[in-house]
Amino acid sequence: MMHEHHPLVGREIAIRKAMPLIVRVAADTARFSLRIDPAEIEKASKAFGLNLPAKIGETAISGEKRAICLGPDEWYLTAPLAEQEAVEQAFADLYATAVHSLVDIGHREVGIEIEGSDAVLALQSALAFDIEAMPVGSGCRTIFDKAQIVLLREAENRFRIEVWRSFADHVWGLLQAAGREIELDI
Template sequence: MNDMTLQRPAVTVTELPPATRISLRAADRAALAAHGLALPDRIGARIVEGERSVLRLGPDEWLVEAPEEQGAALKARLAGLETRLPLSAVEVSDREITLSLAGPAVLDLLATGCPLDLARLPVGTGTRTIFDTVQVVLTREAEDRFHLTVWRSFAPHVRALLDLAGRELAAGL
């Protein structure tokens, strides 16, 4: 090993533990808020309460995420609201996995497959986008850390691209 070899990777990619994910569709955000479910008002905005987060993906669409052990209570709460309000709450937990991408070159790594200028994405927000040809949801957790949520069936493809790009960045290519 010579002095030019990096001792630490420019970005680490780690699969996060399973989580409960709910795809929530509702036309009346105010009615949900009146029933104690705070939802962000802008597309891309995110509310984090404890270990639960809610990301607004579209005009009437949110992604609700919570630790797996909170899933039953979250699903019961939303099922109760479904009986009183026009909404759809569909659990999509098994469909997706989330990768944590962290390090000083995380923006460069993501730029290898994402067409957005993620340097402009504020910390604490998120977006639905693509990585290579795959739909993903990215949230910016810190200046140098993102969470990338991808459908389980596409995860090997995305992981292989991230690994290749990470090796190239670490090698200075």
């Protein structure tokens, strides 16, 4: 029997100073990679129960469902674990009318939430682009140091990273080091 291993269970980084920074493990969720012809976006939106964004970098959120457009024909979808089978069935039914690929990637990724007025500073420690220019409500695939991540800007000072489990400890360690430097005003 295979045992599920979550590399970040029980961890939190809390930097409490005038400008706090909190890094914590995000609640688990169902995660999917969707590839579909953009001409079929309405059908995919109906199957997922959320209007999928059409522009690269845009996100759409409804309740606990989220969709991020990562490419011209690629979306990163998340939904509550309780809805995973329903999402899979809806897309299985969609095969009859729209060619697509829906892959369950929930087993390979974990989420990390970064929040606080120093969140941008912590993330800039390992990102190679100007994160301050990233609009609220947007997302992208990028590299955090050497690890591929999906980065979401949920609010001005709140971000979410989706990262492969095998890189989670590495990303966590970098955020921990950045938090320590912020705490010490280095």
